[in-house]
Amino acid sequence: MRPRLLDLFCCEGGCSEGYFRAGFDVTGVDIEPQPRYQFEFVQGDALEYVAAHGHEFDAIAASPPCQYYAAVTAWRGRQEDHPDLVGATRDALNATGLPYVIENVPEAPVRPDFLLCGSMFGLPIRRHRVFEVNWQPAYLVPSCHHKRTDLAFEHKSERAYADALGCDWMSARGGRQAIPPAYTEFIGRQLIEQLGERAA
Numbered sequence: 001m002r003p004r005l006l007d008l009f010c011c012e013g014g015c016s017e018g019y020f021r022a023g024f025d026v027t028g029v030d031i032e033p034q035p036r037y038q039f040e041f042v043q044g045d046a047l048e049y050v051a052a053h054g055h056e057f058d059a060i061a062a063s064p065p066c067q068y069y070a071a072v073t074a075w076r077g078r079q080e081d082h083p084d085l086v087g088a089t090r091d092a093l094n095a096t097g098l099p100y101v102i103e104n105v106p107e108a109p110v111r112p113d114f115l116l117c118g119s120m121f122g123l124p125i126r127r128h129r130v131f132e133v134n135w136q137p138a139y140l141v142p143s144c145h146h147k148r149t150d151l152a153f154e155h156k157s158e159r160a161y162a163d164a165l166g167c168d169w170m171s172a173r174g175g176r177q178a179i180p181p182a183y184t185e186f187i188g189r190q191l192i193e194q195l196g197e198r199a200a
Helices: 013-022 045-056 071-076 086-096 160-166 173-179 179-200
Strands: 002-009 025-030 039-041 059-061 100-104 114-118 129-133
Touching: 002 013, 002 045, 002 071, 013 025, 025 045, 045 059, 045 071, 045 086, 059 086, 059 179, 086 100, 100 179, 114 179, 129 179
Parallel strands: 002 025, 002 059, 025 039, 059 100
Antiparallel strands: 100 129, 114 129
C-alpha cells in the first residue's frame, strides 16, 4: 500500500505530482478551487484541515504562500498585502508529530535543508526553492549549474513557465507559481525511505 501524503496550499499540484511519482497517494488542500488539480482535493483552510485531519496521513507537505517573503514583493512595497504563514504552518505540522516538508522561496524563514534549482534536474529554468524537513535527508543535493540559455522569465510567454517546469496540465497562471515536480520527487523518495525506516 502506498503511504498517504497531505499537500497543504497545493494550488494546481506541482508538488503533489512529484510526491505521487515518488510513491505517495496524495490529497491536496487549498482555499481556492483548483479544477486542474490531478489528485484527491479538498477546498478549505489548510491549517484548519491539518488540525482536524493531519493524523490520517503518513506525512505532510506544505507550501504556504510565498509572496510575503519574495524579493519582488518587497521591491514593490506590497508586503502587507500578503499573509505571513510560515510560522503558523510549522507549528501546525509540529503538532501532528508526523514527518513534514515545508517549501518556500529562499528569502523565507525556512531552514534550507534542501536548496533546489531547475538546473539540477535538467530543466530550462532556475526557480530556486528551499525545503525544510524534520527528518534527516539521505542523499547529497545535486549541484546547481546554470547556463546562459536557461529560461529568462521576462522573455518568455506565460505558457512557457508551466511547460519548462514539466507541468503541462497547468494554466499559465498556475505555472508561474508552481514548483517543478522533479524537486518533490527527489525529496519524496527520501521521505519514503524515512517512513520505511520508522516502520521497521
